[in-house]
Amino acid sequence: MTDGGLAGGFTEGFTDDFIVLEGVEKVFEVRKKAGFLKRERRQVRAVDSISFTVARGEMVGYIGPNGAGKSTTIKMLTGILTPSAGRLRVAGIDPSRERRRLAHRIGVVFGQRTTLWWDLPLIDSYRLAHRMYRIPEDRYRENLDRCVELLELGALLDVPVRQLSLGQRMRGDIAAALLHDPKVLYLDEPTIGLDVVSKAKVRGFLRELNAERGTTVLLTTHDLQDIEQLCSRVMVIDHGRLMYDGALAGLHEAGESERTLVVDLERELPPVEVPSARVVRVEGPRQWLAFPAGQSAAPLVAHLAAEYPLVDLSVREPDIEAVIAKMYAEKAVS
Numbered sequence: 001m002t003d004g005g006l007a008g009g010f011t012e013g014f015t016d017d018f019i020v021l022e023g024v025e026k027v028f029e030v031r032k033k034a035g036f037l038k039r040e041r042r043q044v045r046a047v048d049s050i051s052f053t054v055a056r057g058e059m060v061g062y063i064g065p066n067g068a069g070k071s072t073t074i075k076m077l078t079g080i081l082t083p084s085a086g087r088l089r090v091a092g093i094d095p096s097r098e099r100r101r102l103a104h105r106i107g108v109v110f111g112q113r114t115t116l117w118w119d120l121p122l123i124d125s126y127r128l129a130h131r132m133y134r135i136p137e138d139r140y141r142e143n144l145d146r147c148v149e150l151l152e153l154g155a156l157l158d159v160p161v162r163q164l165s166l167g168q169r170m171r172g173d174i175a176a177a178l179l180h181d182p183k184v185l186y187l188d189e190p191t192i193g194l195d196v197v198s199k200a201k202v203r204g205f206l207r208e209l210n211a212e213r214g215t216t217v218l219l220t221t222h223d224l225q226d227i228e229q230l231c232s233r234v235m236v237i238d239h240g241r242l243m244y245d246g247a248l249a250g251l252h253e254a255g256e257s258e259r260t261l262v263v264d265l266e267r268e269l270p271p272v273e274v275p276s277a278r279v280v281r282v283e284g285p286r287q288w289l290a291f292p293a294g295q296s297a298a299p300l301v302a303h304l305a306a307e308y309p310l311v312d313l314s315v316r317e318p319d320i321e322a323v324i325a326k327m328y329a330e331k332a333v334s
């Protein structure tokens with residue numbers, strides 16, 4: 001893929017570290033009522049000294065509980081908010097200083113809000129984007145045709161946005177964010193409220209976009225299946241701090257998660273006794289044993305086979321949702 005197309009001078013200041021944050025902070029001053037007339041000033045440290053880099057073409061999940069600082073980070077990356085401290089660059093550009101120039105390189109989709117014109121047919125929002133971003137005619141046509149095909153928008157182009165279902169509207173929003181060929185796409189909850197089929201369509205499209213065009217994607221979501229299906233790397237933020245940055249698989253270790261061995265016995269028995277595993281559930285002849293995710297199941301199986309009338313068994317991987325919930329909980333008490 002080339003960097004050609006719309007953005008002239010794109011290579012200026014460009015490195016393979018496409019998104020760079022160094023010690024970035026965002027502190028909000030809030031005033032709180034403290035009596036009849038008195039107001040107290042308070043500082044909220046929404047983002048607290050965060051550093052990371054994202055290489056061109058990476059697809060990274062950015063997750064955390066409510067109020068963790070995800071949206072604030074995204075707003076700084078788009079230039080809507082200026083960091084209180086630290087250094088931030090996207091495609092070599094300082095977002096808050098050169099917001100307009102950056103706008104040609106980035107696409108943003110907020111699942112909870114639409115950028116489409118509510119009362120106008122979908123196609124009109126695209127025509128406006130065409131003019132606003134001064135997209136060359138052939139690029140616009142090509143990008144629109146591609147989005148219409150892959151996101152199945154053909155029958156919806158003449159429908160006013162307010163009449164679209166949530167899933168249709170979301171696909172419409174994603175197309176709108178991509179018509180100007182952005183090099184980076186920020187997605188904030190792109191599958192929120194969508195049914196299973198719509199989710200699959202959106203995820204399939206994003207996978208293809210990333211693979212074919214090398215678009216760098218930063219994805220914020222509460223749906224961990226989005227992460228599991230799209231991102232090989234995940235960053236976890238809590239209380240404005242980066243708690244984890246690495247492979248999705250590594251989260252299991254970071255969260256000290258457990259795997260489950262499900263055993264079927266010949267008959268109903270009291271909970272089995274096996275070293276370094278504990279029975280967490282019993283249902284008739286079936287028992288569930290939890291053991292550390294980093295440990296091999298082989299010795300447990302050998303012990304069970306030797307000591308108990310074993311019929312069948314299977315190992316279940318930890319549920320990522322549970323792992324992350326545990327991470328948050330541990331952080332909260334520490």
Ligand SMILES: Nc1ncnc2c1ncn2[C@@H]1O[C@H](COP(=O)(O)OP(=O)(O)OP(=O)(O)O)[C@@H](O)[C@H]1O
Nearest residue numbers: 028030044046064065066067068069070071072073
């Ligand atoms: N404009 C603002 N003024 C004051 N405080 C703010 C402002 N914007 C965000 N905050 C505070 O900063 C913290 C981080 O908020 P942020 O919206 O970034 O979290 P989030 O991770 O996106 O949460 P959610 O998952 O709920 O969207 C919260 O405590 C929030 O109340």
